[in-house]
Amino acid sequence: MKAIVTVIGKDQVGITAAVCSLLAQHSINILDISQTILQDYFTMVMLVDTTACDKSIVEISQLLEDAGSERNLSIRIQREDIFNAMHRI
Template sequence: MKAIVTVIGKDRVGITASVCSLLAQHNINILDITQTVLQEFFTMVMLVDTSACQKSIGDLAGILEQAGQEQGLSIRIQREDIFNAMHRI
């Protein structure tokens, strides 16, 4: 299943590395990634493939949310089909 991961927080060294490492630990493949810094805020959006992951999307959401809180970031995951439905005009 494909999903969208968003990361937002105050910019600092190592955000991309830590999030990508966490995803790799759960066998989540990054298919596409974009990131930018808006003034002092880091933003990243990733399209990922969770088909090799043993965790449910709900479990992943909890893991990412906890990791984000520990790092002072907002890290969210959402199924691609739900993300697309929410952003369709």
């Protein structure tokens, strides 16, 4: 299953490394990534493949949310089909 991971927060060293490391620990493959800094705010959107993941999407969501809280970031994951449905006009 494909999913969208979003990361938003004040820029700081190691955000990309921390998120990518957490995903790799659970066999989540990054298919595409876009990131930018808007003034002092870091934003990143990733398309990931969770097919080989060892946890449910709910468990991964909680792990990402907890990791975000530790760094004062908002980190979310949504299934691609739900993300697309929410952003369709």
